[in-house]
Amino acid sequence: MYDIAIVGAGPGGSTAGRQLAKMGFNVCLIDRSIFPRDKPCGGGFSPRLLSEFPYVRRRSSDFINSVSHCGVIHSPNGHVVLTGRSDMIMTLRTDFDSTLFRLAIEAGACPTAPFNVVSVRINRDSVAVLSSQGKEITARAVIGADGVSSVVARQTNLNRRWPSRSVTACKVKEVPTTESDIGSRYGQDREYHLFTNVGGLPGYGWVLPKRSTVNVGLGVVASHARRLASLFSLFTRMLKRSSLISENTDLSRARGALVPTSGPIAVSFTRRCLLVGDSAGMVNPLTGGGIAYAMHAGRVAGVILGRALEHDHLEADSLMRYQQAWHREFGSAVRGQLVAQKLFTGPFAGVLFEIGNRDTELQKMAASFMSGSDGEGNKIGSIALRGLRVCLREALWQKI
Ligand SMILES: Cc1cc2nc3c(=O)[nH]c(=O)nc-3n(C[C@H](O)[C@H](O)[C@H](O)COP(=O)(O)OP(=O)(O)OC[C@H]3O[C@@H](n4cnc5c(N)ncnc54)[C@H](O)[C@@H]3O)c2cc1C
Structure with a gap:
């Protein structure tokens, strides 16, 4: 039996896995995909994240694709732009996630993939995690880091399903281009563009220039998702008209994905189980950015669960400390972002x-x-x- 089974080896799961393996625990890091794998995403985050995770910064040459220095925020009607200097690190998620995954494995976590979890059973003294192939893994505790459609959240009743107003439905594509096109279109600062409430619907859009690709995406609150396809073509036409992407950019076959954008769920723990990252709704509701919160929550989950395992106290009252700890770390930031979301979609x-x-x-x-x-x-x-x-x-x- 493992000490911990972690379901999902994205930023949240791999960070928790590394932390717990470093503390000497026997960690099973489960994913339905074999790494390296891609994940539909903008792949941008603040450089602050690297100062907060020095061991990740030491590997930055493995995943930093480019750095942008200036952000341009477009108003809903497109008439006003706010421009400010603020760095953003651009990555391809394949590179970034496999770096975090490797760091967890190097620390001693045991990779188990492909393993598509379909059921999680919390017993009196253990947790059983079952795959669609009928295989079973048992552990003393489980971390659900399996993203927005988390099986662990559903099976433990921590989150049965997201109401459609609580998630944003996105379309995104990483479009190949040339370095000279990037230079001439986005300038020396490699300006990244963020859009609010495109077409008057609650949500956001983005254009993130990278080294030889441009990441173009749009999200609308899922209760309006029926209009996502038409809004995406409207959005891309507008980008072409304003020369933010080239006229012949092919945005067909953009990938669809969901991201939770109504703030974290009320309770992110239960007996022998913690949820981290998207599975618990830990995402900036204004921009849909969740890589940093997933990693912070993963690290906190590792520390708290490690202590609970040492004392063999895995009841909910002991694991409640996890919720208190991540609230201290980024709870007030998310509250501020929720206020900003209300203002900017109002x-x-x-x-x-x-x-x-x-x-x-x-x-x-x-x-x-x-x-x-x-x-x-x-x-x-x-x-x-x-x-x-x-x-x-x-x-x-x-x-x-
Ligand atoms: C279109 C889009 C653009 C985004 N852009 C940005 C951005 O630019 N910057 C930013 O910070 N955030 C962005 N986000 C949000 C960001 O992608 C997530 O917040 C972040 O990936 C959360 O990490 P996680 O570890 O919680 O989950 P994930 O990264 O989703 O990882 C979950 C892992 O669990 C695995 N898994 C899922 N189900 C199962 C199962 N049943 N069995 C086994 N394994 C399973 C998956 O294969 C995956 O590897 C974006 C999201 C979307 C949808």
Whole structure:
């Protein structure tokens, strides 16, 4: 019997697997796919992540595809853009995820793939994980890191299913292009573009230039998903018209994927079980960025579960510490992003862009916020205060 079975070897599962293996536990790292595998994704994240995970930074040459230095945020009607300097690391998920996976294996986790989990049973003294092939793995505890359609979340009743308003349905394609096209289109700073509420529907779009590809994607809240295909072609036509992608870019066969965007589920633990990453809804609801939260949650899950295993105390009251710990680490950031999501998908989004457009500092803060680079001092509260100051300043100027 293993100490821990981890279902899903994406950023959340591999990070938890490495942490627990380093602590000396016997870890079974399960995935339905053989690595390296791809995952439909933008593949962008803030450089902060690498300072928070130095062991990943030491492998950065294995996965950093390019670095962009400037973000451009487009208003819903496309009339206002906010431009601010804020770095974003661009990766291909095949490279990034296989680096994290290798790090977990090197630390001692035991890879088990392909193993498509269809059932998870929590018994009195163990957990049984069953595959579609009828194979069974037993462990003292399980971590569900199996993404947005998590079998572990469903089987443990932690999340039976997402309501359609709680997930965003996306279309995404990594389009090959040339380095010179990237240079001429996105400039020396390799500007990345983020769009809010494309076509007036709640959601977001993006254009992320990489070394020799451009990642183009669009997401709408799944309750509007019927219109996703037509909206995606509208979006790509608009990108071509404004020369953000070349006229002959082929965006047919874009891949579909879901991402949870209504904040984390209420309870992410139960007896002998923790959920990390997308399986628990740990995603920035404003932008759909979830790589960083999955890794933070994976590390915290590893530490808390490791202690619980040492004391052989795997009841829910002991594992509740996991929820408290990840709340401390990024709970308030997600709350701020939920507020921002409401504002930027609400009726006053246009006004907010107009205010932002009048102040370069505010634009920089908005770009940092959207790219996830904002440090402790640059949260939604500081942005709101700055916005208020800009409004007051303008009002005073008009009086004089
Ligand atoms: C279109 C799109 C674009 C995105 N762009 C970005 C971005 O630019 N930046 C960012 O930070 N985030 C982005 N995200 C979000 C990001 O992809 C996720 O938040 C992140 O991958 C979560 O990591 P995870 O480890 O929780 O889950 P995942 O990365 O989804 O990994 C889950 C793993 O579990 C395995 N698995 C699933 N079911 C089973 C099963 N039944 N049995 C065995 N194995 C199973 C899968 O094969 C997979 O390897 C995007 C998401 C989408 C959909």
